[in-house]
Amino acid sequence: MKRVNVMNKHTTIDKSTGEKKCSCFKRCGGCQLDKVYAQQIEWKQAKADRMLSRFCRPQQIITMDDPYNYRNKVQTVYKVNSSKRIVSGVYQSSTHSMIITDDCFLEDIRAQQIVATLKELMVDFRILPYNEESGQGLLKHTLIRTSQTTGEVMLVLVTATPIFPAKKNFVKAITEKHPYITTIVQNVNKGRVPLTLGDRDIIMYGKGYITDEMCGCKFRISPHSFYQVNPEQTEKLYSKAVSCAELKKGDKVIDAYCGTGTIGLIAAKSGADVAGVELNAEAVKDAVSNAKLNKLDNIRFYNEDAGEFMTKLAQAGESCDTVFLDPPRAGTTEEFVEALGKLRPEKIVYVSCKIETLERDLKLLAKIGYKAQLIQPVDMFPHTTGIENVVLLKRKMISLTPNRTPDKKGDKKIEPKGKTSHR
Numbered sequence: 001m002k003r004v005n006v007m008n009k010h011t012t013i014d015k016s017t018g019e020k021k022c023s024c025f026k027r028c029g030g031c032q033l034d035k036v037y038a039q040q041i042e043w044k045q046a047k048a049d050r051m052l053s054r055f056c057r058p059q060q061i062i063t064m065d066d067p068y069n070y071r072n073k074v075q076t077v078y079k080v081n082s083s084k085r086i087v088s089g090v091y092q093s094s095t096h097s098m099i100i101t102d103d104c105f106l107e108d109i110r111a112q113q114i115v116a117t118l119k120e121l122m123v124d125f126r127i128l129p130y131n132e133e134s135g136q137g138l139l140k141h142t143l144i145r146t147s148q149t150t151g152e153v154m155l156v157l158v159t160a161t162p163i164f165p166a167k168k169n170f171v172k173a174i175t176e177k178h179p180y181i182t183t184i185v186q187n188v189n190k191g192r193v194p195l196t197l198g199d200r201d202i203i204m205y206g207k208g209y210i211t212d213e214m215c216g217c218k219f220r221i222s223p224h225s226f227y228q229v230n231p232e233q234t235e236k237l238y239s240k241a242v243s244c245a246e247l248k249k250g251d252k253v254i255d256a257y258c259g260t261g262t263i264g265l266i267a268a269k270s271g272a273d274v275a276g277v278e279l280n281a282e283a284v285k286d287a288v289s290n291a292k293l294n295k296l297d298n299i300r301f302y303n304e305d306a307g308e309f310m311t312k313l314a315q316a317g318e319s320c321d322t323v324f325l326d327p328p329r330a331g332t333t334e335e336f337v338e339a340l341g342k343l344r345p346e347k348i349v350y351v352s353c354k355i356e357t358l359e360r361d362l363k364l365l366a367k368i369g370y371k372a373q374l375i376q377p378v379d380m381f382p383h384t385t386g387i388e389n390v391v392l393l394k395r396k397m398i399s400l401t402p403n404r405t406p407d408k409k410g411d412k413k414i415e416p417k418g419k420t421s422h423r
């Protein structure tokens with residue numbers, strides 16, 4: 001292996017528009033929109049309007065001021081090239097084929113600086129990138145997570161075996177060069193699937209996690225936790241989600257698909273009584289620590305399937321005022337919606353990262369009597385086709401006897417007809 005660090009630059013500035021252009025576009029698959037940012041926004045707004053207007057007219061999409069280098073989670077793969085130099089890059093979408101690049105314009109700059117140093121240190125410490133075909137080599141990939149608010153940075157070295165040569169000296173060398181690295185974790189992944197993490201973490205330096213601050217709360221992020229990748233836009237998204245619910249002290253709230261508890265913790269700050277439910281046990285551990293970190297004792301977490309959890313609540317005759325749900329791209333399930341129909345919360349706030357599944361689920365929610373009152377698209381992933389949406393839905397009031405006094409708060413009132421929403 002040669003020690004020369006050759007930088008593979010692919011980002012240029014388009015002279016006619018002044019915006020960044022990447023020569024890896026199409027080959028890489030990380031970006032899908034090769035247009036100037038204003039045109040990307042037009043394209044996304046038109047898609048949101050086309051797909052969601054029948055439920056409620058979407059608001060103007062919330063854009064980013066500087067739509068570059070926003071990714072706080074950077075995964076990098078390495079190999080030895082034909083000139084015996086270590087090169088780094090990303091896997092082409094859905095393949096094991098590597099695109100060599102050092103300056104992806106979506107990634108955090110500090111992460112790119114660390115990767116450049118890592119390639120030099122791999123030569124000095126004789127660490128070979130793992131070769132999938134031969135099964136030889138140590139380093140499978142690196143995962144770097146950064147916080148813009150606290151400045152903390154975590155480096156995760158994903159290795160094929162637990163042995164790491166000259167560990168202490170390696171840590172010393174990389175932290176001297178990048179003092180902003182606050183923790184280093186070795187993750188041992190013996191499996192063959194690339195870009196996944198194994199079960200075993202060995203803390204080499206620091207606490208083994210980083211802390212980020214958002215919407216006035218602190219969040220602990222471990223190597224395995226889900227955390228939104230665009231912090232600037234996440235702050236806008238979650239602020240909108242929680243503020244549109246207009247929570248009151250003592251409201252009973254469910255945060256379904258809660259991850260590390262982000263939305264639920266922001267909701268708990270308003271005094272609501274929150275239950276978070278999440279399938280990933282590691283994320284639940286982080287959520288519990290996050291509640292302690294924020295000194296909130298009006299929130300608890302359940303490590304369960306969200307649909308099963310809701311069904312059990314409905315069967316036990318429980319009730320709640322507001323349900324937040326932020327499911328994965330596949331959207332929610334019929335079981336979840338059926339349980340919602342029985343729990344009958346007054347408000348539902350749906351945070352969606354895939355507009356196609358959101359459209360499908362809004363139809364299901366309409367069938368059980370929920371009408372969208374507000375749809376707020378947010379551009380969480382500039383240069384990709386993804387559109388995040390916050391949707392506030394309210395239960396339609398059912399009138400059995402027109403002049404009857406409502407039995408309980410907000411129940412059985414006449415719903416005004418012919419209402420339209422405006423942007």
Ligand SMILES: C[S@@+](CC[C@H](N)C(=O)[O-])C[C@H]1O[C@@H](n2cnc3c(N)ncnc32)[C@H](O)[C@@H]1O
Pocket residue numbers: 226227228256257258259260261262263277278279280283304305306307326327328329353
């Ligand atoms: C889009 S993320 C939202 C996470 C959270 N709101 C946050 O920002 O950290 C979706 C979450 O749903 C979880 N999940 C996936 N399937 C689930 C299920 N069936 N029941 C509960 N949680 C699930 C995932 O582990 C992931 O944490």
